[in-house]
Structures are given as structure tokens and as C-alpha cells.
Amino acid sequence: MEASELIRRVRRVELRARGLSSQIFSGEYHSAFKGRGMAFSENRAYQHGDEIRTIDWNVTARMRAPYVKVFEEERELTAMLLIDVSASGTLGSRVKSKRELAAELAAVLAFSAGQNNDKIGAILFSDRIERFIPPKKGRSHILRIVREIIDLEPEGQGTDVTSALAHFGRVMKKRTIAFLISDLQDKGFGDILKRTARRHDLVALQLIDDVEVKAAKMGWLAATDPETGGTSFVDSSSLRWRKRYEAAARAHQAEVLDLMKRSGVDHTVLNTAKPYVQPLMQLFDRRG
Numbered sequence: 001m002e003a004s005e006l007i008r009r010v011r012r013v014e015l016r017a018r019g020l021s022s023q024i025f026s027g028e029y030h031s032a033f034k035g036r037g038m039a040f041s042e043n044r045a046y047q048h049g050d051e052i053r054t055i056d057w058n059v060t061a062r063m064r065a066p067y068v069k070v071f072e073e074e075r076e077l078t079a080m081l082l083i084d085v086s087a088s089g090t091l092g093s094r095v096k097s098k099r100e101l102a103a104e105l106a107a108v109l110a111f112s113a114g115q116n117n118d119k120i121g122a123i124l125f126s127d128r129i130e131r132f133i134p135p136k137k138g139r140s141h142i143l144r145i146v147r148e149i150i151d152l153e154p155e156g157q158g159t160d161v162t163s164a165l166a167h168f169g170r171v172m173k174k175r176t177i178a179f180l181i182s183d184l185q186d187k188g189f190g191d192i193l194k195r196t197a198r199r200h201d202l203v204a205l206q207l208i209d210d211v212e213v214k215a216a217k218m219g220w221l222a223a224t225d226p227e228t229g230g231t232s233f234v235d236s237s238s239l240r241w242r243k244r245y246e247a248a249a250r251a252h253q254a255e256v257l258d259l260m261k262r263s264g265v266d267h268t269v270l271n272t273a274k275p276y277v278q279p280l281m282q283l284f285d286r287r288g
Contacts, residue, residue, distance in 0.1 A: 010147050013107050020277065021111035028284035029112035033077060033177050033201065043067045077118040077177055078135045081106050082164050083149055084182030084207075086126040087157040087226035093211040094273040101207055101272050102181050103149040108280075109179055110142040118177075124148060125164035126156030132171065158227045161189040165196045172200070180204045183212075184256055185227070194263045203283070204260060204267040213249045215242040 021029075043059050046066035059067040083106060089099035096104075110120045114137060121135030122145045131148055133141075161182065168178060169192075178200050196202050218236045225231075235241055253269075260267035268283045270276045 010143060010150060013104050013146050013150070018107075018111050020108050021115060028281060029109075029116060031284070031287075033079070033118075033287070042070050044070055077113075077116075078172070078174070079109065079113045079118055079120050079177040079179065080135065080168060080172060081109065081120070081122040081145065082168055082178055082180045082182070083122060083124050084126070084159055084161075084164075085124045085130055085149065085152055085154045086159040086185075087154070088159065088183055088185050089207075090226055091209050091211065092272050093209050096272050098183055098207040098209060098272055099149070101270065101276070103146055105179075105181055105205060105270070105276065105280075106149055107142065107146045110145060113177075114139070114142060120145070122148070123164060123168055123171075124152060124154075125160065125167075126154045127158035127160040128156045128163065129167050130154050130156065132167070134171075159183070159186045161186045162192050165189065165192045169196060169199070175200055177201045178203070181207065183207045190259050190263065193259065193265060197263050197265050202265050204265050205280075206256065206267065206269045207272065208269055209272045213246065213253075215245040217242070 043056055044067065046055065046060075046068050050068050054068040054070075056067050056069045083102050085099065085102075089102065090097055092098060092100065106122065113120045117137070119135035119137055120142065122131070122133040123129060124131040124133075130152060133145055133148065159182065161180070161184065165180075168176075172178075178196070180202065182204075184204070184206050193202075215236055220233060220235050220237075257267070266283060266287060268279045270279055
């Protein structure tokens, strides 16, 4: 991609993401993702209504007047974006591709984290680890993450959620907020998903496109799997074929929902053709 086009796309994502994060998501992010506990802030004179248990008896004795301890949330956290950049991310039948949606979501979450003074990092993965961006603060760092998502040409084509979560577990030893942003077109990652959720605060944002859940009636088509490269010819005018296709999609989604529930992972589905503000807000509200 030419530099001018890349800058334009990154800037467009930034403008939308910063607006959403400052107007909508910053407060919800703060409520949904708690700090590590309460830390002492200061002493102040006792006021009517203060709890007796907050009185600092040593200061009270020294000052000969009641003083209380004031605590505030020990806020600084670290968040990691685990972003699927496999070939299926190029799919986008209407408004935007899954890869473009992932970039916008990453920017919104990163700016929300930044406004709460949290560090943000990223792991971009396909069937291998494509990029590891260590957690830092600052606008330029956030824009680097967005730029990598938009401009990266992955070496791998498939999706390996297991290797992404394993790498995350190796590089992040302390408890971390982790956003798994993927279409979850993978199998066999249930065990490591559970282990990761026990150790970290893991949230799954599943990206889907309408063409994956409902088959269009368009006659004979050459259907190519972007991850395997395999091509098959299908008669999309066949009602029987369309029913099988849509049943398989429903079965896959039921498996994903069951896995997330059993693993204790907060999860929401985001469609490339629909606004993501409401489902993301609902996810944050459930956690708040």
C-alpha cells in the first residue's frame, strides 16, 4: 500500500476511534476493567457520614482531631490486543472487511485504555505470530498498532488461536486484560482458552460477515476458502445446499457460544455490516 493511502486510512480510523472512545467508551471501559485494588491516597479531616473503620487512629491522636484514610483505585493496567490477521479477514461482503473492522475496534479499545492511563500492546497472528508489539502508552504507539493491522501482509494464511494464546501467556506474566479479536475460524483451542481466562481477564470479540451466515441465491459459484486456497463449485440456487450451508454456520456458532460459556470468557459477536457501538457497550455494561 502506498504511504499516502496508508496515512489516509490510519487517520480515518483514528478520527472515528478517538471520537467514540472519548464520547462513549472511556467511562464504560474504566468500569468494566477494574484496577488491582485500592491504594492509600491521603488523610483528611473526618466528615459527617464517613465510616468509622476509615479513621486513621495514629493521625487522629497526633492531630487531636479525627482524621480518615482516603483510598483510590490502583488503576494502571496493561491491555493486549490479540488480533487475527489471517486470510479470512479480507472477507467483507458489504460495508467493510473483517480486517478493517478489527483495526477500528483495536483503535477504539486502545484509545479508551490510553484515556485511562493504561498501557496497550498487540499480538498480530495468523497460523503463526506475525507481530508482537510490547505494551506502551501514547498516541504514536496506538497509531503504530493501527498501521500494522491495516498494512501488514501476513506470511501465514490460516488461523491458529492456540499459538496466539500460548505466545500471549509466555510474554505476559502478570495479569493482563486481553481482547481476542478474531472470526474464530479454528478448532481445538478450548483448553488453552480456559487456562488463559483463569490467569488473565480475557474478552473475545468475534467478527462475522453476512455471507458467512446466510447464503445468497446467485447460481453456480466458484467458492474459494481464503485460508486454504481450496476452490469448489457450488449451486447456490439449490435450496438444499443453502440450508446445509446455513445449518453448518449455526452449528459452528453454537459451538463457539458453548465454548465461551464453559471457559468463562466474556464474548460478543460483531458484524462487518452493522454498527458495533451497541454490542460493545452491552458487553461493557455486563461487566460493569
